[in-house]
Amino acid sequence: MTNATFTTDRSKVLILVSICLAAVVLPLSFTGGVVATPMIGHTLGGSATALTWITNAFMLSFGSLLMAAGALADKFGRKRMFILGMALFIITSLVLSVCSTVAWLDVLRAIQGAAAAASLSGGSSALAQEFEGHARTRAFSMLGTSFGVGLAFGPLMAGALIDIFGWPSIFFAIAGIGTVALILGMSQMRETRDPDATGFDWLGMLTFTGALTLFTFSVIEVPESGWMSPKVMTLLIASLVLSVIFILIELRVTKPMLDLSLFRYPRFIGVQMLPIGTCYCYIVLIVLLPLRFIGVGGYSEIEAGQLMLALSAPLLVIPMLVASLTRWVSASVLCGIGFLIAAIGLYLLGLINDGHSGYAVIIAMLLIGIGAGMPWGLMDGLAISVVPIERAGMATGIFNTTRVASEGVALAITIALLSTFASMKLQFLLSNSASSVTALRITEASQHIAVGDLSSASAILPEMSRNLLLSSYTNAFQSLTHVLIVITLLSALIAFFFLNRTSRTNCSYSDNKHIESKSDTI
Missing domain, CATH: 1.20.1250.20 (MFS general substrate transporter like domains)
Structure with missing residues (x-):
């Protein structure tokens, strides 16, 4: 340097x-x-x-x-x-x-x-x-x-x-x-x-990018081809093979793009779980809820943006508040509590259909925003403080990659799940009617339902009323929230377990927060 x-x-x-x-x-x-x-x-x-x-x-x-x-x-x-x-x-x-x-x-x-x-x-x-x-x-x-x-x-x-x-x-x-x-x-x-x-680790870059791209492609193909289709399985296997090759390359090159030895620090592993957890309890909702408000709820773009403030505005206050609380409460406890609050908000959000009062939606989103804001306010600082200071640059790169890559993967997975749940509900509703509808039309309609486009879904399935399409979306969204709750609770457990681990060579967040140079202030 x-x-x-x-x-x-x-x-x-x-x-x-x-x-x-x-x-x-x-x-x-x-x-x-x-x-x-x-x-x-x-x-x-x-x-x-x-x-x-x-x-x-x-x-x-x-x-x-x-x-x-x-x-x-x-x-x-x-x-x-x-x-x-x-x-x-x-x-x-x-x-x-x-x-x-x-x-x-x-x-x-x-x-x-x-x-x-x-x-x-x-x-x-x-x-x-x-x-x-x-x-x-x-x-x-x-x-x-x-x-x-x-x-x-x-x-x-x-x-x-x-x-x-x-x-x-x-x-x-x-x-x-x-x-x-x-x-x-x-x-x-x-x-x-x-x-x-x-x-430069060209082979590492190519295999990592290839593995992530193939995995994302495979998940995006799920709504159209199915989870166990040959196309999806081939893409998943190819992604796994490239991931293994990437790890082998990083273990052997002198200057790896990804220093795998950092994962010997338990707290570093715990830090990587924080952005993954916030992706599934928060980031995916940044995408799904505007589509729901505009396409399903009939709100205008600006009205949807105003509603979204209930979810995102807590991130302006909670991170700074939580950072100050680390003087008395450990980061692991604060992150765990945050994920629990977010899980409660997700549960309430799953109970809401578009006939309920807007206040119920706002309360649920506020809880999710508050809960997600707690680990959000700590994870950037933790990313560089749970490893020796000379390795902070690599730790930051890995953390940012985990955060952004997880967002793309989480988004693809949740939309695929929402489309799958919608397809299952449509098949159930149509099985109880005299209509004869092909699986291709159901699949196509469920893809539009997943992104909140009920108008296109109605054009594909004119046999179904808007109320039935709305019911299929609401049911699918509720099933999705159950999956998100499980992932959020697992994130709380994993983060709490690993962030509580200590190592003699580790620099803890609580130790670092008292170290400051007079000439190095912001």
């Missing part, structure tokens, strides 16, 4: 602002695309699968390329990677705003995800060079909070822009915020790189 120039405290603050702005704009792109999907479908058309890829393509390339981008940043320069990533992100956002087909939208969203990976990896690596001790922990906690801000206001901002200017305005706004982050980064960030970074 080399330092090109001395960085003043003012420059450090501006660098932090630049990287946090980038961290805000990335989830804005994610949530904005989700809210815009129904309007894009009405404007440009496209199948249910093609519309799903508007979100999945972004998350897949983002998650699969994070570690590779981090390695390239170490070799060629963190500032350079951040600037190149943000510039490409801005350009693709502007092109997306004038796109005329869903197919090109999907391609550009994949490119945008790759640009997001470059900017986040370069920015977070640069941030780790500017701060030390407790200041570094606080800086990364602020980075995590910035993600929360993007998630909190993304649906509302997207809804307002769509309602007033149409869906292309979302990508214009994202490009504008990204430009501010780019200008600050170019003017304030210093160039740093790892002098020991020799070569």
Whole structure:
């Protein structure tokens, strides 16, 4: 690690602002695309699968390329990677705003995800060079909070822009915020790189990206082909084979993209469970609930965005509150309690159908947001404090990859499950009627139901009334919440078990939070 120039405290603050702005704009792109999907479908058309890829393509390339981008940043320069990533992100956002087909939208969203990976990896690596001790922990906690801000206001901002200017305005706004982050980064960030970074783990990058891509493809194919279809099973087996090859490569190369020895630290394993747990109790709802409110509930985009504040607004307050509570309560207990609260909220959400009062939905979403906000406020700081400080850079890269890759995988799995549950309910309802409906039509209709598009499902199955289609969606959503509750409770148990483990070579969060250099404040 080399330092090109001395960085003043003012420059450090501006660098932090630049990287946090980038961290805000990335989830804005994610949530904005989700809210815009129904309007894009009405404007440009496209199948249910093609519309799903508007979100999945972004998350897949983002998650699969994070570690590779981090390695390239170490070799060629963190500032350079951040600037190149943000510039490409801005350009693709502007092109997306004038796109005329869903197919090109999907391609550009994949490119945008790759640009997001470059900017986040370069920015977070640069941030780790500017701060030390407790200041570094606080800086990364602020980075995590910035993600929360993007998630909190993304649906509302997207809804307002769509309602007033149409869906292309979302990508214009994202490009504008990204430009501010780019200008600050170019003017304030210093160039740093790892002098020991020799070569690049190309085989590791290709096998990891291939394994994640094949797995995501297999899950996305489930609604159309079935869980046990030859196509899905072939993709899953190929993904497993590439995963094994990836692990073997990382164990043998001198400079691995993924340092597997970090998983010898029990608390590091526990930290990886935190973003996985929040994906299934929180992130997937950021996608599914706007589709439900707009497509099933009949709300406008801006009304859906306002409702989503009940879910995401707690992330503006809870993370900071929980961080202060670590003085008296251990991180493992706080994370476990958070997941339990989220599980209660999921249970209440599953009981609600669209005939209930909006207050019931708001209460359920508030509980989920509060619960998810508790581990959310700790996991960025924990990611770099549960391993020796000299390995913080690699730990951050692995954590960010786990977070983003888990989001894409969790989204694909939940939509596949929702479509499967809807298909099962449709088959049950149609078996009790005299109608003769092919399995292909049921499968196609269930795919549209999963993304809240009851109008298209009704056109495919004119034999069924809207009330029956609505019943199938409500039943499927309730079954999905049961799965999410189980995963959330398992996340609580795993995180509590591993975060409570200690090691002589480990740096604990509670120990690190008292270490601070006077010259290293934020």
